Amino acid sequence: xxxxxxxxxxxxxxxxxxxxxxxxxxxxxxxxxxxxxxxxxxxxxxxxxxxxxxxxxxxxxxxxxxxxxxxxxxxxxxxxxxxxxxxxxxxxxxxxxxxxxxxxxxxxxxxxxxxxxxxxxxxxxxxxxxxxxxxxxxxxxxxxxxxxxxxxxxxxxxxxxxxxxxxxxxxxxxxxxxxxxxxxxxxxxxxxxxxxxxxxxxxxxxxxxxxxxxxxxxxxxxxxxxxxxxxxxxxxxxxxxxxxxxxxxxxxxxxxxxxxxxxxxxxxxx
Ligand SMILES: [Mg+2]
Numbered sequence: 001x002x003x004x005x006x007x008x009x010x011x012x013x014x015x016x017x018x019x020x021x022x023x024x025x026x027x028x029x030x031x032x033x034x035x036x037x038x039x040x041x042x043x044x045x046x047x048x049x050x051x052x053x054x055x056x057x058x059x060x061x062x063x064x065x066x067x068x069x070x071x072x073x074x075x076x077x078x079x080x081x082x083x084x085x086x087x088x089x090x091x092x093x094x095x096x097x098x099x100x101x102x103x104x105x106x107x108x109x110x111x112x113x114x115x116x117x118x119x120x121x122x123x124x125x126x127x128x129x130x131x132x133x134x135x136x137x138x139x140x141x142x143x144x145x146x147x148x149x150x151x152x153x154x155x156x157x158x159x160x161x162x163x164x165x166x167x168x169x170x171x172x173x174x175x176x177x178x179x180x181x182x183x184x185x186x187x188x189x190x191x192x193x194x195x196x197x198x199x200x201x202x203x204x205x206x207x208x209x210x211x212x213x214x215x216x217x218x219x220x221x222x223x224x225x226x227x228x229x230x231x232x233x234x235x236x237x238x239x240x241x242x243x244x245x246x247x248x249x250x251x252x253x254x255x256x257x258x259x260x261x262x263x264x265x266x267x268x269x270x
Contacts, residue, residue, distance in 0.1 A: 006042040006199045006266050009071065009186045009212070010257055012050060014205040015222055017062055018253040026063070028255045033065040035258065035267050042266055045189060047071035047182040049208065051126065052079060052088060071185040074161065074208065076128040076176055078185050094188060098128040101177035101184075103157035110175045113154045114147060120172075128180075132173040136164060140171045151175070183212035190217070201264050203257045205229075218245055220260025224252035 010016045018025035036044065044067040048055060052072050058064070070079040070088060078094040081087070099106060107130040111119070120131040134140035144160060151158045157178040164171045183202070190200050202212040203220035206229060213219040213233055221230060230248065237243045247263045249256030261267040 002043075003041055004043045004068075004193050005195070006039070007045065007186075007189060007193060007195055007201070008036075008042060008257075008261060008266055009045040009047045009182075009189070009200070009202045011182070011204040011206075011209050012046050012048040012055065012058055014224065014253070015203050015209075016046070016064060016254050016257060017058055020224070020252070025253060028253070028258070029062055029064065032254050032258045033063070036065050036261070039267060043068040043193070045069040045071055045186070047075065047186060047202070047212070049074045051124075052077070056088075069189060071182055073126045073129050074174060074176065075180050075182040075185045077126060078188065093192075094185065095127070097188060098177050098180065101157065101180055102128060103155050103178070105154075105156045107175070109154065109156055110151065110158065113150050113156065114175070117143070117147070128177055130175045132175075134171045134173070136166075136169045136171050140173070144173075147173075147175075181211050182208065183215045186212060186217070187215065201261065201266060203260060213246065216245070218264045219247065220257055220264075221246060221248045222252055222256035222260075223249050224256070 036042065044065060046055060046067050050058065050072060052070065055070055055072055072079065076098060078091040079088040080091055082089045106127055107125060110130040117132050118134055120133050124131045141162065144162060148160060159176040159178050159180055161174040161176060186202060197217050201218040201220060203222065204212060205222050205225040207226060210229060210232065214236060221233060233246060237246055247260045249259045251259050262269050
């Protein structure tokens with residue numbers, strides 16, 4: 001077993017996976033992979049809203065560096081490679097943690113309590129995440145208080161993550177264990193590995209990375225990041241300590257991650 005001194009946790013879409021279709025991105029991924037694989041004391045985790053199957057698809061499609069952990073389903077599942085096979089398996093200690101955060105419940109209990117609300121496809125549901133989709137014109141945000149109240153009455157401690165896709169005209173609701181997002185799993189790993197916060201770095205590009213950036217570890221904000229997020233983080237970083245924790249890369253996507261890893265000492269300087 002290798003001794004791990006550093007952890008890089010990275011978002012996938014828009015961070016390690018490029019979205020602009022430029023041909024040079026594949027060479028940038030290759031360069032990063034070569035550099036990272038030389039760092040024997042650094043571990044890698046992907047932290048994403050994707051489920052395991054789509055994570056593995058993305059890794060294969062883009063030939064991404066092989067990670068040590070996968071944080072999937074917006075932080076509600078944590079996988080590690082099985083020592084005896086080449087399969088990824090759920091971390092049992094993390095499952096216990098999720099159940100505790102849900103007030104002793106699972107997503108099945110959520111489904112039962114919220115019967116009648118429009119559920120997403122069964123393939124989108126997991127043990128600790130139940131997801132819904134509403135037409136925007138139904139003004140689903142008005143349903144949130146009653147949904148919250150129903151869950152509370154059943155003793156389910158939940159986090160409601162609501163988002164609107166203006167292009168499709170759909171609104172999405174994820175019901176997760178309370179306090180759980182991608183950064184929850186990152187800090188779970190940090191504790192397990194007993195790493196100093198200075199040795200844990202998170203890379204991301206959008207609103208669902210914001211919690212992780214503000215969670216007391218190092219942050220790499222890639223250059224293509226959402227301008228709203230950049231503004232938010234710059235306003236938040238009002239002390240030297242917070243400013244030192246954030247690195248705003250001049251490069252987009254994985255080249256920005258590479259630049260940030262050099263900045264924080266995870267990779268040697270260019
Ligand atoms: Mg992203």
